[in-house]
Amino acid sequence: MSKHETWRTRLYWEQVGGLLIEEFIVVKGNKNQGKRALDGLIVLNEEKAIHNGNTYDIKGKDVIVIQTKAHRxxxxxxxxxxxxxxxxxxxQPRSVKSVAICGNNDAIMAKLAEAHGVEIVVIGDDQKPEND
Known part of the structure; x- marks a missing residue:
């Protein structure tokens, strides 16, 4: 994640709680497929912490998938x-919520997101913590 994304992901996690796993590996790369990482994965109902690593057994857990970009x-x-x-x-998690964190919303994209079960969370530059 870039310096423009990490603080947004963490700000969202601060509000939600749970275990945050940054750069969670959802698909391992090999000669036939590329590695796929999420900007963040929150495992709900776990102690509030940032996980030291990018893998975790989520079978039967409630999770939030996070993808973050700084712009619209x-x-x-x-x-x-x-x-x-x-x-x-x-x-095989018990439940999955998908969240797209961005700096600005877009009316057309918001309609598509809603129709496909993706929540858009806008975190503008003005919300950046001073210590980041």
Whole structure:
């Protein structure tokens, strides 16, 4: 994650709680497929902490998939959030919520996100903590 994304992901996590896993590996890369990482994965009902590592057994857990970009939501971020949910479902969590965090919303993309079960969370530059 970039310096423009990490603080947004963490600010959202501060509000939600649970175990935050940054750069969670949802698909391991090999010669036939690329590695796929989520900007963040929150495991709900776990102690509030940032996990030291990028893997975790989520079978039977309630999770939030997070994809984050600093700018206005577009097709790239929305696609990441949508397909990340489908990929994470293969790991058999009890429930999955998909969240796209961005700096600005977009009316057309917001309608598509709602229709496909992706929540858009806008965290503007003005919300950046002073210590970051």
């Amino acid at each position: 939501i577009g097709m790239y971020l929305l696609g990441q959030a949508y397909f990340s949910k489908l990929l994470i479902e293969k790991l």
